[in-house]
Amino acid sequence: MKLIDRTGAMMLGLAVVLAAGAADVAPASAKGAAARLAAQHWDLVAWSGRALPQGKPLRLDFDAANGRFSSDTGCNRTGGAFRVGRDTLRFGDGKRGFASTLMACPPPAMATERAYVDALSAVTRYRLAGHQLVLRTAKGATLTYRAAHKPAADAPRKLVYVSAETRPCSGVGRMTCLQIREKPGDRWQLHYGGIEGFTPHPGIEYRLRIIEEKIANPPADASSIRWTLDQVIEQRVVRR
Structure with missing residues (x-):
């Protein structure tokens, strides 16, 4: 009888230890998963059963x-x-629970928006492998995203003007460079590195807020600075 009691106590103690261990592991795993998701921007590159909307990719952030x-x-x-x-x-909170801006768009864009929000609200599982994130709904539909560089939160920001015209320049080979300046009265300077997330349109001058980061060990023929678009402050058509 004593042996049975002792064994029962040992089993009970072991169960308590395992339960405590499980409680410790699960939150750590969830926290690590959230950190991995938050480390990158995620751009939608495939949507099962639907064509992707034209233009700028649908970007997901955590x-x-x-x-x-x-x-x-x-x-x-x-x-x-x-x-x-x-x-x-x-x-969301299980009943969608999303907050959205309320800008009106053409009917096709509004239809895409409704379908996309519905898909996100139905997601139950995910798979993260390298630079790819796959979200899966309870009915088996998938949303596939590709990682895009996400600047550090404390990276410095600065304002620059971008000319309405590009200029030929020489880097690795013949190429076309943006012209930039920091003040309206400054002379335009060639910018060889490009600006991630920014697509200029000919004939339009921009004022941008950009994020500037140093690149550790860049290739010999590449810039040691990375610029990423933070916000388009203003833009205007330049008459020639």
Whole structure:
């Protein structure tokens, strides 16, 4: 009888230890998963059963510190809370619970937005492999994203003007460079590195807020500075 009691106590103690261990592991795993998701921007590159909308990719972002997500929808932006586990992911509060901007767009864009928001609200699982993120709904539909560089939160910002005209320049080979300046009265200077996330249109001058980061060990023929678009402050058509 004593042996049975002791064995029962040992088994009970072991169960308590295992339960405590599981409680410790699960949050750490979820926290690590959230950090991995938040380390990159994610651009939609495939949507099962649907063609991708034209133009700028639908970009999905995660804020691990606050447990929030946000995404372009092709018309507006939507966002809300998210919950992530080892391979599970849910957006919103179970009843969608998204907050969206309310800009009106052409009917095709609005239809894409509704379908995309519905797809996000139905996501239950995810798979993260290298530079690819695949979201899967309960019915088996998939949204596939490709990682895009996400600047460090504390990287410095600065304002630059971008000319309405590009100029031929020489880098690795013959190429076309942006012309930039920091003040309206300055002379235009060639910018060889490009600006990630920025697509200029001929005949339009821009004022941009850009994020500037140093690149560790860049190739010999590449810039040691990376510029990423943070915000288009203003733009104007330049008459020739």
